[in-house]
Amino acid sequence: MTETTGRLFEGADWDFHTLQRIHDACEHVAKNELGLDVYPNQIEVITAEQMLDAYSSVGMPLFYKHWSFGKHFAFHEASYRKGLMGLAYEIVINSSPCISYLMEENTATMQALVIAHAAFGHNHFFKNNYLFKQWTDADGILDYLDFAKTYVSQCEARHGRVEVERTLDAAHALMSHGIDRYPGKKNVDLRAEEKRAGRRRQHEEEVFNDLWRTVPKGATKSRSALSIERRRKLLGLPQENLLYFLEKSAPRLAPWQRELLRIVRHIAQYFYPQSQTKVMNEGTATYVHYRIMSKLHQQGRISDGNFLEFLQSHTNVVFQPEFDDPRFSGFNPYALGFALMQDIERIVSNPEDEDREWFPEIAGKGDVMGVLRDVWANYRDESFIGQFLSPKLMRHFRMFHLHDDPEERAGIRVDAIHDERGFRRVRRELARQHDVGFIDANIEVVDVDLSGDRRLILHHHVIKGSQLNETDSKRVLQHLADLWTYDVALIEVDANDKVLREYVVSPRPLPAAA
Amino acid sequence: MATHIIDRRLNPGGKSLENRQRFLRRAKSLVQGAVKKTSQERDIKDVLEGGEVTIPLDGMHEPRFRREGGTRDMVLPGNKKFVEGDYLPRSGQGSAKDSGPGEGDSEDAFRFVLSRDEFVDLFLDDLELPDLAKRRIAETESEGIQRAGYTTSGSPANISVSRTVKLALARRIALRRPRKSEMDELEAEIAACTDEDTRAELIAKLEKLKAKSKRIPFIDPIDIRYRRFETVPKPVAQAVMFCLMDVSGSMSEHMKDLAKRFYMLLYVFLKRRYKHVEIVFIRHTDRAEEVDEQTFFYGPASGGTLVSSALQAMHEIVRERFNPADWNIYAAQASDGDNSYSDGELAGMLLTEKILPVCQFFAYLEVGESGGSAFDLSDSSLWTLYERLRNNGSQLSMRKVSERSEIFPVFHDLFHRRENQEKAAP
Numbered sequence: 001m002t003e004t005t006g007r008l009f010e011g012a013d014w015d016f017h018t019l020q021r022i023h024d025a026c027e028h029v030a031k032n033e034l035g036l037d038v039y040p041n042q043i044e045v046i047t048a049e050q051m052l053d054a055y056s057s058v059g060m061p062l063f064y065k066h067w068s069f070g071k072h073f074a075f076h077e078a079s080y081r082k083g084l085m086g087l088a089y090e091i092v093i094n095s096s097p098c099i100s101y102l103m104e105e106n107t108a109t110m111q112a113l114v115i116a117h118a119a120f121g122h123n124h125f126f127k128n129n130y131l132f133k134q135w136t137d138a139d140g141i142l143d144y145l146d147f148a149k150t151y152v153s154q155c156e157a158r159h160g161r162v163e164v165e166r167t168l169d170a171a172h173a174l175m176s177h178g179i180d181r182y183p184g185k186k187n188v189d190l191r192a193e194e195k196r197a198g199r200r201r202q203h204e205e206e207v208f209n210d211l212w213r214t215v216p217k218g219a220t221k222s223r224s225a226l227s228i229e230r231r232r233k234l235l236g237l238p239q240e241n242l243l244y245f246l247e248k249s250a251p252r253l254a255p256w257q258r259e260l261l262r263i264v265r266h267i268a269q270y271f272y273p274q275s276q277t278k279v280m281n282e283g284t285a286t287y288v289h290y291r292i293m294s295k296l297h298q299q300g301r302i303s304d305g306n307f308l309e310f311l312q313s314h315t316n317v318v319f320q321p322e323f324d325d326p327r328f329s330g331f332n333p334y335a336l337g338f339a340l341m342q343d344i345e346r347i348v349s350n351p352e353d354e355d356r357e358w359f360p361e362i363a364g365k366g367d368v369m370g371v372l373r374d375v376w377a378n379y380r381d382e383s384f385i386g387q388f389l390s391p392k393l394m395r396h397f398r399m400f401h402l403h404d405d406p407e408e409r410a411g412i413r414v415d416a417i418h419d420e421r422g423f424r425r426v427r428r429e430l431a432r433q434h435d436v437g438f439i440d441a442n443i444e445v446v447d448v449d450l451s452g453d454r455r456l457i458l459h460h461h462v463i464k465g466s467q468l469n470e471t472d473s474k475r476v477l478q479h480l481a482d483l484w485t486y487d488v489a490l491i492e493v494d495a496n497d498k499v500l501r502e503y504v505v506s507p508r509p510l511p512a513a514a
Numbered sequence: 515m516a517t518h519i520i521d522r523r524l525n526p527g528g529k530s531l532e533n534r535q536r537f538l539r540r541a542k543s544l545v546q547g548a549v550k551k552t553s554q555e556r557d558i559k560d561v562l563e564g565g566e567v568t569i570p571l572d573g574m575h576e577p578r579f580r581r582e583g584g585t586r587d588m589v590l591p592g593n594k595k596f597v598e599g600d601y602l603p604r605s606g607q608g609s610a611k612d613s614g615p616g617e618g619d620s621e622d623a624f625r626f627v628l629s630r631d632e633f634v635d636l637f638l639d640d641l642e643l644p645d646l647a648k649r650r651i652a653e654t655e656s657e658g659i660q661r662a663g664y665t666t667s668g669s670p671a672n673i674s675v676s677r678t679v680k681l682a683l684a685r686r687i688a689l690r691r692p693r694k695s696e697m698d699e700l701e702a703e704i705a706a707c708t709d710e711d712t713r714a715e716l717i718a719k720l721e722k723l724k725a726k727s728k729r730i731p732f733i734d735p736i737d738i739r740y741r742r743f744e745t746v747p748k749p750v751a752q753a754v755m756f757c758l759m760d761v762s763g764s765m766s767e768h769m770k771d772l773a774k775r776f777y778m779l780l781y782v783f784l785k786r787r788y789k790h791v792e793i794v795f796i797r798h799t800d801r802a803e804e805v806d807e808q809t810f811f812y813g814p815a816s817g818g819t820l821v822s823s824a825l826q827a828m829h830e831i832v833r834e835r836f837n838p839a840d841w842n843i844y845a846a847q848a849s850d851g852d853n854s855y856s857d858g859e860l861a862g863m864l865l866t867e868k869i870l871p872v873c874q875f876f877a878y879l880e881v882g883e884s885g886g887s888a889f890d891l892s893d894s895s896l897w898t899l900y901e902r903l904r905n906n907g908s909q910l911s912m913r914k915v916s917e918r919s920e921i922f923p924v925f926h927d928l929f930h931r932r933e934n935q936e937k938a939a940p
Contacts, residue, residue: 016521023519041517044522046522046523052530053530056530065532066533066536069530070532070535071537073534074627104523173576173578176579331589397591399590399593401588402586402587404585404586404588404604405585406585411602411604413599413601413602414600422598426589440579443579463584464586466581466582466584467581468579471577473579473580476577
């Protein structure tokens with residue numbers, strides 16, 4: 001098996017045999033040296049145009065049709081044509097088999113880099129990280145997307161494109177609040193879910209009987225019995241998953257609309273782990289490709305020239321501009337992630353006294369890959385940074401913490417810098433920056449006035465005085481009200497339950513009553 | 515572990531096409547406005563080209579709950595001189611407001627590229643050929659060829675081998691033509707046979723079979739079948755566009771330019787409806803001639819003005835080359851309105867009797883000098899003539915133009931989708 005002789009390729013040209021050879025060589029290193037555990041790989045070579053296609057449907061190979069994807073496509077295409085934007089070298093999909101798209105323009109070295117990065121780095125992370133294990137179903141996602149696509153087009157045929165579009169628009173607006181942040185009782189199994197959805201619709205169609213409508217109902221319960229606590233409990237309130245709440249409780253949605261909300265919700269949920277693990281995911285993939293490529297070079301399977309080409313791309317990828325650089329736009333997840341991984345390697349294999357003090361569990365443990373694999377499996381960005389950002393790395397990046405209080409006249413305060421007093425504070429703040437709990441607005445459904453005008457009441461818990469953007473919020477609330485079909489109120493409250501602002505939106509009249 | 519390497523490059527592209535069309539449909543009014551605006555700045559020659567348009571993102575905005583303001587904490591890399599407790603001035607760079615990821619605000623205007631077809635479609639979208647055109651489009655047809663079963667006669671090139679062999683086989687079975695294997699068997703039997711009587715009997719039998727197989731041929735002429743083709747009528751998708759222009763001395767370059775722009779638009783418009791569009795240029799002074807485009811617009815000419823000469827020329831060309839049954843005929847005439855008074859009668863007669871009956875559409879464009887105040891004085895002789903004809907029920911469209919910027923509105927006006935035919939003069 002160990003055919004560690006001979007160059008994998010010469011120069012920049014490649015063909016499909018080259019790709020296979022590269023893949024096999026990478027696989028050998030990944031399995032035997034790094035001990036990675038990956039889904040089977042499916043490597044697809046695509047053109048720039050196909051890459052643009054993939055961009056506009058959030059990287060998925062198939063997706064339901066919606067104008068917003070067309071908008072993104074037009075936007076990407078325009079900037080690509082003008083040369084404002086380069087395309088990614090690859091896209092990788094968390095599915096089994098794990099699909100990696102490679103651009104045909106890449107040189108052989110780039111293909112090797114990309115295969116090592118995506119087909120082994122990302123792939124391992126998808127398969128082993130606890131968030132992905134918990135929230136995504138790699139086996140079922142492609143089937144589910146296929147179902148979603150068919151279902152949406154069926155709905156369009158049956159209910160008209162405009163109606164479907166209206167529902168999807170609203171669902172997309174609420175997508176960022178259609179996520180379960182904490183695992184509930186049931187497991188998300190997309191394939192079973194899809195079957196169940198089909199069965200449920202079928203059942204509803206089969207047992208439909210108009211007579212049930214005429215059966216006399218018992219005496220209505222007294223209003224006082226429906227105490228606020230009781231109805232909140234019945235509706236499962238407070239509920240932060242707005243799409244879930246609408247799907248289950250919106251009074252006048254048609255079944256197919258609920259199904260659409262469900263589809264959007266499931267897809268949002270599928271992408272949820274990715275937004276929480278950007279730094280780790282890219283850090284892992286970058287570290288893996290670096291290790292694999294270095295090894296291949298050591299074995300003499302990649303020539304010095306090609307290795308230099310690789311190093312150049314690699315350095316570009318992990319470049320971190322400083323805060324006063326015009327190119328600066330926040331921390332580069334590749335740079336931060338890769339630096340953290342390398343730092344862990346250093347701490348495990350060659351620690352200093354400081355590291356022994358900060359990381360007693362891993363310092364000098366010796367088993368680099370064992371530690372890293374454990375890290376990759378059990379952390380997300382926030383906990384990962386909170387745990388493993390070392391003082392040495394903070395000094396390396398020369399990190400500092402700014403505290404910007406609009407009330408403060410003197411300006412923005414430098415709260416902590418990369419010194420002995422500041423390390424822990426800087427690290428805590430950086431971890432918080434990567435915590436979705438702080439990034440997304442915390443909005444929940446708190447009550448519905450069922451006995452009155454059915455007004456839906458939402459609370460936004462304002463953190464650190466950061467309120468919602470007014471124009472956007474009104475639009476989103478308009479969508480929400482259209483789905484709810486009664487008034488919707490959003491109240492922004494601060495930590496002391498003081499009301500800061502209140503929005504009330506009424507639904508737009510529907511052309512045809514649902 | 516199974517790895518698959520797949521070449522997707524050959525897969526059909528344009529996966530986003532439908533999404534793109536949906537986006538354009540949704541943004542239609544916005545994009546259309548942008549297209550009109552862009553096209554005004556463009557040279558008419560480039561109208562056909564696609565290009566970048568910018569639309570306001572208002573209706574296309576995808577709202578999200580976003581937070582802004584408040585106390586912000588950030589960790590940044592690249593500290594050079596700050597120590598804990600320093601205060602940074604809030605203005606200018608590094609200000610909290612600028613560095614926020616205001617995704618929604620930065621997208622106010624949305625630029626993207628339209629393809630040539632998309633551009634033309636949107637450009638001409640609310641235009642339609644006038645109603646009267648339908649009459650002939652429905653009737654005009656030509657012959658096309660289509661497969662239609664089999665026939666017993668035809669040219670050798672059309673022999674259907676499979677069908678012929680099939681029929682031959684059926685006939686051979688029906689007539690019990692001896693098979694070759696049968697005869698081979700018999701021959702072998704004869705060779706092996708020792709008894710003289712049986713042998714003679716067998717030989718006789720074999721001879722009989724051989725004779726029969728000769729009588730019944732392997733393939734008989736009656737087996738042969740030919741593929742049959744049938745002609746079917748197909749609607750014509752071709753049009754001819756006549757450009758008539760007065761090139762007498764009174765026509766200035768500006769007027770010709772106006773006319774040219776109008777012809778261009780008409781060409782683009784017809785091109786969109788018909789597969790094949792021919793253009794005939796007829797220029798006239800006091801006599802008319804068919805010329806090429808270059809001469810038409812730029813060739814020098816001088817002389818008096820007789821409109822009837824051009825109409826006569828057009829009539830002759832139609833008769834010779836463009837059978838109205840096969841062609842959709844469009845004509846656009848541009849002139850400054852001068853015509854000798856004696857010609858009015860003849861021109862009117864030609865128009866109503868010869869030209870208009872075969873035309874789908876006849877437009878008269880009266881071009882004037884920039885500034886165009888001359889129009890206010892009185893109507894030109896040609897205008898008066900055509901107006902009279904129109905009032906008598908002839909299907910004529912006529913407009914006056916004196917500024918470049920008016921061309922598109924006038925064109926738009928002529929072909930605007932509407933319930934009724936035009937009634938009022940501009």
